[in-house]
Amino acid sequence: MAQPTVDKIWMDGALVDWADATVHVLTHALHYGSGVFEGIRCYQTADGPAVFRLTDHMTRLARSAKILRMELGYSADELGDATRDVIRANGLTECYIRPLAFHGYGAMGLNPLPAPVSVTIAVWPWDTYLGEEGMKHGVTMGISSWRQRGINAMPPVAKATGNYTNSSLAKIEALDHGYDEAIMLNEAGHVCEGTGENIFVVRDGVLMTPPVSDGILDGITRDSIIRMADDFGIIVRERSLVRTDLYLADEVFVCGTAAEAVPVRAVDGREIGEPGPVTTLMQQTYLKAVHGEVPAYEEWLERV
Ligand code: PMP
Numbered sequence: 001m002a003q004p005t006v007d008k009i010w011m012d013g014a015l016v017d018w019a020d021a022t023v024h025v026l027t028h029a030l031h032y033g034s035g036v037f038e039g040i041r042c043y044q045t046a047d048g049p050a051v052f053r054l055t056d057h058m059t060r061l062a063r064s065a066k067i068l069r070m071e072l073g074y075s076a077d078e079l080g081d082a083t084r085d086v087i088r089a090n091g092l093t094e095c096y097i098r099p100l101a102f103h104g105y106g107a108m109g110l111n112p113l114p115a116p117v118s119v120t121i122a123v124w125p126w127d128t129y130l131g132e133e134g135m136k137h138g139v140t141m142g143i144s145s146w147r148q149r150g151i152n153a154m155p156p157v158a159k160a161t162g163n164y165t166n167s168s169l170a171k172i173e174a175l176d177h178g179y180d181e182a183i184m185l186n187e188a189g190h191v192c193e194g195t196g197e198n199i200f201v202v203r204d205g206v207l208m209t210p211p212v213s214d215g216i217l218d219g220i221t222r223d224s225i226i227r228m229a230d231d232f233g234i235i236v237r238e239r240s241l242v243r244t245d246l247y248l249a250d251e252v253f254v255c256g257t258a259a260e261a262v263p264v265r266a267v268d269g270r271e272i273g274e275p276g277p278v279t280t281l282m283q284q285t286y287l288k289a290v291h292g293e294v295p296a297y298e299e300w301l302e303r304v
């Protein structure tokens with residue numbers, strides 16, 4: 001899909017024209033993956049546009065940077081204000097938001113620390129990532145032959161650009177095999193996540209999801225789903241899962257900011273079927289919450 005464009009991008013403290021938000025070919029991050037980023041969404045609500053869990057996302061960006069020993073130079077609140085500025089400057093009411101911090105031009109070599117850090121925030125309209133059909137009837141997933149990068153190799157809890165080579169390998173393979181999305185296992189064979197989504201399994205009414213210690217991104221949508229399920233009185237267990245837990249599940253769904261909450265209708269050709277009751281409840285509640293239709297989750301909305 002062609003990249004949708006808007007007028008302005010926030011770049012190192014200023015709003016610049018979309019076409020001018022460019023970098024030098026010797027940008028450190030292009031060579032060594034020395035960047036951290038976020039994916040956030042802004043939704044239209046009855047009280048105007050609101051960014052879902054903006055501060056939590058910017059806090060995670062700061063944590064990813066800490067792992068890489070990268071100095072962002074901006075607080076989470078300052079980046080939140082910059083996000084509001086760039087959304088307003090583009091006159092958007094609903095959009096995807098992509099903050100990115102990276103080591104730029106100035107010093108090559110494996111030590112990223114001498115290369116200056118740039119921070120940018122781009123926004124653009126982006127439909128739900130795995131498609132409307134998938135939202136309604138579920139997507140197909142396949143276990144990847146690529147293993148999730150280990151917690152002592154490229155920590156999955158850091159949303160670092162370099163980590164996504166691993167996810168891209170898995171995504172390409174999944175599409176080659178005719179699946180919509182891949183599921184990554186770690187070296188111990190435990191289920192981790194999709195290439196851009198966390199995963200949940202329902203069995204006998206209990207909702208289960210892998211623990212962060214198995215090597216996943218500590219997803220903000222995952223956290224929201226856990227809280228919502230808890231509020232509905234659904235038992236939630238964070239526990240290690242293996243591939244057969246997916247094959248034998250009553251329901252499986254994945255979630256993430258870009259993808260939102262998406263039913264899974266088959267894993268490795270094992271039919272799970274149309275979206276079940278827990279999946280449907282979580283998807284509907286999440287979509288209502290982000291649009292400001294659930295008073296209990298109003299605290300998650302940060303108005304533009
Ligand atoms: N896992 C991976 C690998 C991701 O890239 C994402 C998307 N950021 C997620 C999980 C979901 O995280 P979140 O709900 O915070 O968007």
